[in-house]
Structure formats: structure tokens, C-alpha cells
Amino acid sequence: MANSNALAKPQILVVEDEDFLRNLLYVSLEREGFGVAAVRDGVEALDHFAAQPYDLVLLDVLMPRLDGFEVCAEIRKRSDVPIVLLTALNSPDDVVQGFELGADDFISKPFTFREVNARIQAILRRIGWSRDRPSFVIMRFGDVILNDEEHLVIVRGEEVHLTPIEYQLLHYLMSNVNRPVSKDKLFHEVWGYDFTGGTNLVEVAMRRLREKIEANPSTPDYLLTVRGAGYKFADPDKETS
Numbered sequence: 001m002a003n004s005n006a007l008a009k010p011q012i013l014v015v016e017d018e019d020f021l022r023n024l025l026y027v028s029l030e031r032e033g034f035g036v037a038a039v040r041d042g043v044e045a046l047d048h049f050a051a052q053p054y055d056l057v058l059l060d061v062l063m064p065r066l067d068g069f070e071v072c073a074e075i076r077k078r079s080d081v082p083i084v085l086l087t088a089l090n091s092p093d094d095v096v097q098g099f100e101l102g103a104d105d106f107i108s109k110p111f112t113f114r115e116v117n118a119r120i121q122a123i124l125r126r127i128g129w130s131r132d133r134p135s136f137v138i139m140r141f142g143d144v145i146l147n148d149e150e151h152l153v154i155v156r157g158e159e160v161h162l163t164p165i166e167y168q169l170l171h172y173l174m175s176n177v178n179r180p181v182s183k184d185k186l187f188h189e190v191w192g193y194d195f196t197g198g199t200n201l202v203e204v205a206m207r208r209l210r211e212k213i214e215a216n217p218s219t220p221d222y223l224l225t226v227r228g229a230g231y232k233f234a235d236p237d238k239e240t241s
Helices: 019-031 042-051 068-078 092-100 113-132 164-175 183-191 198-213
Strands: 011-015 035-039 056-060 083-087 105-108 138-141 144-147 152-155 158-160 223-226 230-233
Touching: 011 019, 011 042, 019 035, 019 113, 035 042, 042 056, 042 068, 056 068, 056 113, 068 083, 068 092, 083 092, 083 113, 092 105, 092 198, 105 113, 113 164, 113 183, 138 164, 144 164, 152 198, 164 183, 164 198, 164 230, 183 198, 183 230, 198 223
Parallel strands: 011 035, 011 056, 056 083, 083 105
Antiparallel strands: 138 144, 144 152, 152 158, 223 230
């Protein structure tokens, strides 16, 4: 957790090689009350990230020295901080690659600052909700344990590292155990906003989650596809519909 003080400014690292856009994001985010560091390439980004904690990373994809995909992969080795990709690469393969490397969200260029701010606020609300809830919740079904106080997941006796999106997706499905949830509903509840094409992001996140949770992701026991209805988390100790 980057900021233990709830009143502290959320700290955002902006990584963008285009001078005008980097400066625009820096000024606009500061005006919204964020603490901001802005760097021009992936090498500088990793140096800054190693030097101090951040609450969120806005990460351009096409950059010199290290591109955004490489930086995303390196950050994921060290932290579960939310990562939002800024990209002019809008093909499905590029989007899938970003999410498979651990990105939480992406924003297509060109974009408006209003859109950027909305995405950031949605992510920070989601994180704040998970951190600040007073209730103590442990959910256990079969070999999967989610400890919401410690914000950790244990599968078959081993701790599993999840990104913020993966954790919230698993939490939501386990909270609705044995009940099918549509992709649209999952996107709205987990990502926190409406976006055309959001169901594709749900599919990618679900595939990554299965790889971390299931003994055999191709024949899942817990994270099931319900034809025509979406997905559900199945309790193996109870009959499911």
C-alpha cells in the first residue's frame, strides 16, 4: 500500500514520451489533487518506481529504450499497483497482451482528460473500498481461500499473487458463489465504469485468473463459464445449477 494515511494525496506515476501529453497529464492531475511524477521513458519509470511507492501508474506503450509492455511486466514482478496503459495500439491482440502482462485497464489514444480522470477515480475508489471496509471476511470454498482482511488468496495451501483487478474479480464471484454473473455485470461492478468492449477485458482477466487459481485452467473446477449467462464461482462441496 503506497499511502497508509487515508488523507495523503494519491501518488501517480505518469510515463509518456510525448512532451506535450506528458506535461498536460502532469498539470491536469495535479489540479485534481494528486501527487504526480512524470517521466519520459521506461528506464526512468523503473528508476522512479524503485525509489518511492505509487498508488497508480499511467503507462504509455510505445516508448524508446523500454516499451510499456516491458515496463508493465517488470513492475508486476515487484508490485500489484494498478497499471493503466495509454496506447494508440487498439487491436485486440495488443490489448490482450497488455492485460496478460498484468495491466488493469487501458485508455486508447487520442483521449480526453475527463476520460483519464474517470478511470483513475474508478480504480482508486475500488482500491479504497477494499482497503477501508471495516468488516472482516474470509471466504473458503474447496481449496480456495480469500482473506479480505489480509487481502490475500491461498489456493491449495499456497499464496497466489493477484493484480488488483484479478483480486476484485475473484472477490465478486466468490461473494456470489454458485450464481452466474454476466460479463457486462462483472465489468460494471469490478472495473467500476461503463465502456464499449469491456466484456473482452473480462474474458482476458478471467483467463489470467484461471491460470492462477485452477489446477488445470482448460478444465476449471471453480471459475466456470455458464453458456449464455457469463461466469460463476462454483463451490465444489455443493451442487451447482
